[in-house]
Amino acid sequence: MKITSRLPEVGTSIFTVMSRMALECGAINLSQGFPDFPVSEKLIDLIHRKMKDGHNQYAPMPGVPALRQAIAEVVAKTYGRTTDFETEITVTAGGTEAIFATIAALIGAGDEVIVFDPAYDSYDPAIRLNGGIPVHLNLSPPDFSIDWNEVKSRITSRTRMIMINTPHNPAGSVLSDADLITLQKLAVDHDLIVLSDEVYERIIFENKSHESVLKYPALRERSIAVFSFGKTFHATGWKVGYTVAPENLTREIRKAHQFITFSVNTPVQLALAEYLADTENYLHLGKFYQQKRDFFLQEIKGTSLRALPCYGSYFQLLSYQGVSEKEDTAMAEWMTREMKLAPIPVSAFYKDKSDHRLLRFCFAKGEETLQKAGKILRSL
Ligand code: GLN
Numbered sequence: 001m002k003i004t005s006r007l008p009e010v011g012t013s014i015f016t017v018m019s020r021m022a023l024e025c026g027a028i029n030l031s032q033g034f035p036d037f038p039v040s041e042k043l044i045d046l047i048h049r050k051m052k053d054g055h056n057q058y059a060p061m062p063g064v065p066a067l068r069q070a071i072a073e074v075v076a077k078t079y080g081r082t083t084d085f086e087t088e089i090t091v092t093a094g095g096t097e098a099i100f101a102t103i104a105a106l107i108g109a110g111d112e113v114i115v116f117d118p119a120y121d122s123y124d125p126a127i128r129l130n131g132g133i134p135v136h137l138n139l140s141p142p143d144f145s146i147d148w149n150e151v152k153s154r155i156t157s158r159t160r161m162i163m164i165n166t167p168h169n170p171a172g173s174v175l176s177d178a179d180l181i182t183l184q185k186l187a188v189d190h191d192l193i194v195l196s197d198e199v200y201e202r203i204i205f206e207n208k209s210h211e212s213v214l215k216y217p218a219l220r221e222r223s224i225a226v227f228s229f230g231k232t233f234h235a236t237g238w239k240v241g242y243t244v245a246p247e248n249l250t251r252e253i254r255k256a257h258q259f260i261t262f263s264v265n266t267p268v269q270l271a272l273a274e275y276l277a278d279t280e281n282y283l284h285l286g287k288f289y290q291q292k293r294d295f296f297l298q299e300i301k302g303t304s305l306r307a308l309p310c311y312g313s314y315f316q317l318l319s320y321q322g323v324s325e326k327e328d329t330a331m332a333e334w335m336t337r338e339m340k341l342a343p344i345p346v347s348a349f350y351k352d353k354s355d356h357r358l359l360r361f362c363f364a365k366g367e368e369t370l371q372k373a374g375k376i377l378r379s380l
Pocket of ligand 1 (some may be wrong): 013015016031032034035169
């Protein structure tokens with residue numbers, strides 16, 4: 001049988017490849033981004049109770065009302081915006097499904113979508129699988145800032161959407177108030193939709209404030225903000241996230257969501273609804289991760305590795321130009337196989353495979369793991 005691949009050049013995701021290599025080689029795995037801290041006992045007990053109480057059948061398609069109400073309260077407290085949980089919030093199977101459902105619902109054949117590279121690996125295939133045309137704009141180290149004049153010059157009559165990600169994976173950069181104001185003007189002037197991946201909203205450092213699209217009234221009217229409980233509650237394996245978008249966009253997103261996953265698991269949603277009521281359960285995440293970042297940076301002090309600025313997310317980029325001339329994929333593989341420490345090569349996040357000789361390290365790990373990683377990095 002002849003099969004025509006819709007994604008001929010796509011292989012296994014770099015996160016899976018590097019995690020598998022780390023496992024094979026017995027290497028410390030700072031590649032795929034996931035925390036190794038335990039999930040709150042309280043939250044686990046709540047889920048257990050919900051299961052015992054018989055909440056084990058399909059949840060309503062957009063998410064259980066109690067959770068959507070709790071999310072609306074969180075959004076109000078965090079961003080000072082009133083949202084209607086009935087019409088503006090949809091619970092999804094993680095951030096990735098939220099992104100896919102949004103694109104599937106809103107992007108059609110020939111629609112152009114502006115994507116900034118380095119970019120999370122699902123963006124480009126999600127656009128292409130739905131007939132859209134990704135327009136990649138490269139951002140450069142060390143600060144990965146966006147040149148909005150360049151963005152403007154790439155907008156055509158077919159541009160339908162701009163995707164942003166703040167705090168940024170893998171760069172650790174964050175967008176500023178000025179960025180969002182410029183984006184707002186562009187989006188309004190050119191009638192664009194903004195898909196804003198904000199899954200690291202709470203992992204932000206140095207007292208910076210997270211600039212959500214939800215804070216900007218004219219932007220909010222044309223944006224979909226994507227969030228993730230996996231990142232906030234150390235539970236990436238639960239795959240629960242959500243979108244916040246105005247009613248007209250939400251209506252369309254739900255049409256796609258209902259045929260992708262239909263609905264998200266019930267007991268976790270009910271448990272999260274209760275857990276979210278206490279702001280103590282999520283308000284200190286930035287501080288917690290800033291300590292992790294600083295601990296990791298302390299570990300590599302005095303080496304020839306150069307740490308790039310990191311203001312958010314749980315990823316630290318290191319430039320190894322002072323250590324090796326290897327390409328980043330070769331360096332990542334060598335480090336994993338020979339030094340027993342697995343990172344992610346940043347070229348994997350560029351469509352054109354731009355290689356700035358950077359590796360991404362996930363510091364969402366216990367101190368002992370970070371110490372072991374530090375020892376290896378100091379020995380390079
Ligand atoms: N978001 C995680 C990362 O960037 C990985 C998710 C995945 O493996 N698909 O490492």
